Amino acid sequence: MNSAWNRLIRKARKPKKMIPQYEEKEMTTNKETLSSSLAENLTKVKDSLGNSGDLVVRDFKMGKPFLCKVASIYINGLTDKEILGNSIIERLMNDVEMIEEEAPYGPSQLGMYIKEHMLTITNVGEVTNFDKLFLHLLSGETIVLVDGWNQGLACSAQGGDLRAISEPVAESSVRGPRDSFTESLITNTAMIRRRIKSPNLWLETKEMGKITQTGVGLMYVKGIVNDKLLTEIKERLDKMEVDEVQGSNTIEEWITDETWTPWPTVFITERPDVVAGNLLEGRVVIFVNQTPTPLIVPATWNQFFQTAEDYYLRWTMASFLRVLRIISFLITLLGPSLFIAFLSFHPELIPTPLLINLAAQRQSIPFPIIIEALLMEFTFEVLREAGVRMPRPVGQAVSIVGALVLGEAAVSAGIVSSAMVIVVAATAIASFTIPHYAMTDATRLLRFGMMILASFFGLYGIGLGVIMLVAHTCSLRSFGIPYLAPFAPIIIADQKDSIFRFPLPFMSKRPRLVSQVKTKRTDDNYSRGPSPRKVGMKQYESKRDSNET
Amino acid sequence: MRHKPLRLIVVCVFVVLLSGCWDREELQQLSIVSGMAIDKGSDRIKNRYRVTVQIINPSQVAGGQQGGKVQASPVTTFTETGSTLAETLRKISTKSPGELFFPHLQVLVIGEKVAKDGIEDLFDMIERDSQFRVLFPVLIARGHVTAKETLEVTTSLEAIPSAKIGDALKTSEEDWGTYKSTRADQVIQGLKEGSVMITGIEIDGEKKSGNATTNTQQIFPRAQLEIKGMALFKGGKLENWLEGHAARGVTWITNEMKRTVMNLNCGKKQEAIAIEISRAKSSTHVTIKHQKPVIYLIVHAEGAVLENNCSKDLGKSQVLDQLDEQLEEEIKQEVLLTVKKVQKQKSDIFNFGEQINMADKHVWKNIETSWEKDIFPQTEVHVNVQAIIRRTGMTTKSYINK
Numbered sequence: 010m011n012s013a014w015n016r017l018i019r020k021a022r023k024p025k026k027m028i029p030q031y032e033e034k035e036m037t038t039n040k041e042t043l044s045s046s047l048a049e050n051l052t053k054v055k056d057s058l059g060n061s062g063d064l065v066v067r068d069f070k071m072g073k074p075f076l077c078k079v080a081s082i083y084i085n086g087l088t089d090k091e092i093l094g095n096s097i098i099e100r101l102m103n104d105v106e107m108i109e110e111e112a113p114y115g116p117s118q119l120g121m122y123i124k125e126h127m128l129t130i131t132n133v134g135e136v137t138n139f140d141k142l143f144l145h146l147l148s149g150e151t152i153v154l155v156d157g158w159n160q161g162l163a164c165s166a167q168g169g170d171l172r173a174i175s176e177p178v179a180e181s182s183v184r185g186p187r188d189s190f191t192e193s194l195i196t197n198t199a200m201i202r203r204r205i206k207s208p209n210l211w212l213e214t215k216e217m218g219k220i221t222q223t224g225v226g227l228m229y230v231k232g233i234v235n236d237k238l239l240t241e242i243k244e245r246l247d248k249m250e251v252d253e254v255q256g257s258n259t260i261e262e263w264i265t266d267e268t269w270t271p272w273p274t275v276f277i278t279e280r281p282d283v284v285a286g287n288l289l290e291g292r293v294v295i296f297v298n299q300t301p302t303p304l305i306v307p308a309t310w311n312q313f314f315q316t317a318e319d320y321y322l323r324w325t326m327a328s329f330l331r332v333l334r335i336i337s338f339l340i341t342l343l344g345p346s347l348f349i350a351f352l353s354f355h356p357e358l359i360p361t362p363l364l365i366n367l368a369a370q371r372q373s374i375p376f377p378i379i380i381e382a383l384l385m386e387f388t389f390e391v392l393r394e395a396g397v398r399m400p401r402p403v404g405q406a407v408s409i410v411g412a413l414v415l416g417e418a419a420v421s422a423g424i425v426s427s428a429m430v431i432v433v434a435a436t437a438i439a440s441f442t443i444p445h446y447a448m449t450d451a452t453r454l455l456r457f458g459m460m461i462l463a464s465f466f467g468l469y470g471i472g473l474g475v476i477m478l479v480a481h482t483c484s485l486r487s488f489g490i491p492y493l494a495p496f497a498p499i500i501i502a503d504q505k506d507s508i509f510r511f512p513l514p515f516m517s518k519r520p521r522l523v524s525q526v527k528t529k530r531t532d533d534n535y536s537r538g539p540s541p542r543k544v545g546m547k548q549y550e551s552k553r554d555s556n557e558t
Numbered sequence: 559m560r561h562k563p564l565r566l567i568v569v570c571v572f573v574v575l576l577s578g579c580w581d582r583e584e585l586q587q588l589s590i591v592s593g594m595a596i597d598k599g600s601d602r603i604k605n606r607y608r609v610t611v612q613i614i615n616p617s618q619v620a621g622g623q624q625g626g627k628v629q630a631s632p633v634t635t636f637t638e639t640g641s642t643l644a645e646t647l648r649k650i651s652t653k654s655p656g657e658l659f660f661p662h663l664q665v666l667v668i669g670e671k672v673a674k675d676g677i678e679d680l681f682d683m684i685e686r687d688s689q690f691r692v693l694f695p696v697l698i699a700r701g702h703v704t705a706k707e708t709l710e711v712t713t714s715l716e717a718i719p720s721a722k723i724g725d726a727l728k729t730s731e732e733d734w735g736t737y738k739s740t741r742a743d744q745v746i747q748g749l750k751e752g753s754v755m756i757t758g759i760e761i762d763g764e765k766k767s768g769n770a771t772t773n774t775q776q777i778f779p780r781a782q783l784e785i786k787g788m789a790l791f792k793g794g795k796l797e798n799w800l801e802g803h804a805a806r807g808v809t810w811i812t813n814e815m816k817r818t819v820m821n822l823n824c825g826k827k828q829e830a831i832a833i834e835i836s837r838a839k840s841s842t843h844v845t846i847k848h849q850k851p852v853i854y855l856i857v858h859a860e861g862a863v864l865e866n867n868c869s870k871d872l873g874k875s876q877v878l879d880q881l882d883e884q885l886e887e888e889i890k891q892e893v894l895l896t897v898k899k900v901q902k903q904k905s906d907i908f909n910f911g912e913q914i915n916m917a918d919k920h921v922w923k924n925i926e927t928s929w930e931k932d933i934f935p936q937t938e939v940h941v942n943v944q945a946i947i948r949r950t951g952m953t954t955k956s957y958i959n960k
Contacts, residue, residue, distance in 0.1 A: 352585050353582050353583065353584060353585070354581070354582055354583075356583075356585060356588060356590075356659065356661070356662075357659075357661030357662065357689075357691070361590075361592075361662045361664070361721070364585075364590065364662060365590065365614055365616045365619045365620055365718075366616070366620040367585060368585050368586065368588070368590060368614075368616035368620075369616035369617040369619065369620035370620070371584075371585045371586045372586050372616060372617055374586065377584050378584065378585070464582075466573075467582070473573060
């Protein structure tokens with residue numbers, strides 16, 4: 010049966026067209042070691058970089074008695090010129106007396122001498138081959154080459170202009186901290202270090218992307234993180250074969266468990282406090298240089314409805330807001346499709362006065378309801394995209410025209426009914442309450458699918474769609490963790506921080522499936538009383554007793 | 559998962575085939591039927607029934623959207639004759655613009671002539687068709703008025719006449735308690751068991767002037783719809799009408815009493831004290847005495863004084879006790895009045911027979927055949943009422959001194 014089926018499919022396929030084969034060019038890599046001639050090295054560097062205009066070669070002679078040729082190479086714009094001037098060039102050129110008295114004679118000894126005695130730079134390394142040289146040079150370090158020495162010194166004097174830490178754009182909070190990640194990996198990891206001052210906070214860095222050589226940092230809390238998870242992540246990262254890593258999305262799409270799913274299975278944030286919280290739950294964070302949004306894995310569905318603000322508000326309000334978000338998620342997903350299903354398949358389910366009202370509105374509408382709904386939803390999506398993409402100065406025009414297209418004018422033109430405008434608007438507003446953009450996007454797409462199902466099968470279609478969606482979501486995993494945890498499989502203890510947020514003293518355990526290694530948040534010898542105050546009182550009393558005796 | 563694509567295709571085919579009965583209909587193509595009237599046709603076979611449907615004109619009913627249009631009536635009626643209900647309703651499509659849509663039916667009115675001939679044939683289609691919801695009330699058009707005419711009276715305050723009838727029925731049932739409404743499913747149940755009660759409806763005033771929007775332009779409309787009387791059916795045929803107190807007795811016995819107002823005498827002053835019944839409960843018990851059934855009706859009622867037009871001091875418990883007894887007697891009389899009428903009618907509308915069957919099935923088997931005709935009219939019925947006046951309103955003693 011199977012083979013017959015395959016044969017049928019194969020027959021139906023068209024014969025392959027001849028595609029001209031191009032010869033793949035190898036990217037040149039240079040494992041060659043540095044030569045001892047400075048001139049030779051310099052020409053090689055210049056040639057390899059194609060004599061790029063931002064390459065600066067400053068060659069000079071050093072020390073009176075030797076007149077040894079030395080050169081410093083750096084990329085203009087990637088270095089801090091003040092450090093470069095003060096701590097490298099000036100030291101090498103001006104401390105003539107010291108060199109006369111102390112400096113050794115041979116060029117290789119001179120090289121070591123420069124490294125050990127002269128450069129007042131925090132971090133100096135040695136490079137022996139051109140590969141290394143280019144890596145250091147192109148990540149902003151200054152290379153010092155000495156004539157006659159077949160090694161070079163890589164001095165970290167990186168600088169140049171970076172964006173300052175600013176307020177988060179997509180995940181703002183009222184009471185929480187106001188910093189958000191920047192494009193610099195080191196700045197980002199430093200923000201986490203400031204929050205978790207523990208030697209157990211480990212960071213592993215590596216360069217990824219054959220051409221881009223983008224810095225990628227793997228951060229986790231040793232002792233809490235599950236080692237299996239860590240090896241899994243590293244394996245997946247190693248399997249990546251890419252020339253370029255352009256931001257964290259490249260990595261996300263390569264290491265994600267399931268590509269064919271509407272749901273995001275990797276969590277993204279721009280807030281350091283969210284990252285810190287997730288690290289302490291046992292998750293692993295992947296920082297990517299030049300990206301202000303690190304990845305957090307494993308991710309669960311439920312995470313996308315939680316915000317940092319939940320932990321800064323009182324638990325009552327936080328729980329209410331979470332429920333609100335879930336409801337608005339359902340409205341976003343099913344609002345228009347339910348409207349279509351009720352109106353075109355089940356008018357008997359609508360209360361009579363409302364039905365009369367809706368019928369009156371629809372009397373002059375020329376389109377079937379699905380067309381009307383798709384038209385409005387499409388217009389809204391267009392407006393939304395226009396709002397994001399347009400240049401800021403024309404923003405006014407879009408909002409004015411948008412109000413016409415999606416508002417009273419469209420109704421009085423008799424193209425859409427006002428009930429439809431309300432449904433679309435309510436759906437739009439509801440979609441904005443989903444706190445994470447990735448989830449909003451997923452819902453936006455699914456909504457169209459649901460609308461089509463509703464227009465063909467009514468409530469039956471919506472039911473089918475929801476069943477299929479839930480079944481699919483249940484089958485997903487993010488790095489071994491069921492995507493719907495703690496709902497499927499149901500984990501009672503983790504319900505304290507899922508749809509509701511219980512008061513923090515109640516949350517004595519980490520999410521069960523994530524860490525698996527160390528699930529208790531508190532120390533074992535710390536007895537958690539019904540309220541923190543009672544514990545304090547006991548301590549106070551015992552102290553007083555000891556004072557008296 | 560082998561044959562994965564094949565399985566997917568099979569599932570998709572099932573999704574379409576298993577969807578059962580469904581139909582897609584745009585809202586603007588539906589004619590929403592708000593009321594239906596069934597009258598007697600001109601002959602006994604070909605034109606047995608004359609069916610009228612009242613269709614809502616949405617843009618006239620819904621507010622805010624009528625700009626610039628000529629004021630049309632909020633509803634339109636279409637009439638057709640035929641030998642079965644289903645046939646007649648389909649015939650109407652030659653007159654109506656869209657497909658008739660029945661789930662929002664508010665009321666079904668049956669002409670008195672049809673009711674006298676028998677209503678048994680009317681409800682099979684209503685029960686069978688998926689579009690009918692069977693929760694709408696059924697009414698009988700009384701006297702000289704045909705059922706069709708009751709649906710052609712424009713009403714103020716509620717634009718759709720059928721909705722007005724439904725609402726009036728509901729409020730009168732809840733506040734006045736005299737005419738309990740009968741839903742279609744109750745009628746069907748009653749027809750199965752042999753006896754039915756259906757509320758009556760009348761046109762108060764000139765019926766001709768009802769059929770114009772000008773009727774509602776007057777402060778006092780020339781024609782008004784009014785709920786009146788309870789029709790007693792026996793074997794599916796209209797037998798008699800119960801009015802006023804006798805009709806209220808039905809509500810008492812069937813345990814449908816929600817709220818009502820009863821008047822009591824104050825010494826020589828007749829009907830001077832108004833008591834509101836705010837809570838009532840009744841039950842029926844049957845005992846067999848000497849192979850003969852004896853029926854006990856037990857009524858519990860709670861009330862409050864609404865009006866006290868005599869000098870009785872309601873602060874005293876003896877006075878209240880006395881009033882309690884008076885109220886009990888009043889209710890008892892009402893119930894007995896109804897029972898007597900029904901016994902005279904030889905129609906067991908309260909389905910006491912079933913109660914007897916439950917009490918002693920052997921006795922019931924013996925008397926079943928002659929129950930309604932011979933035994934029921936002679937059966938002893940005892941009424942036991944317990945009534946308590948709970949509240950006396952904002953004052954106790956009235957300012958009236960007489």
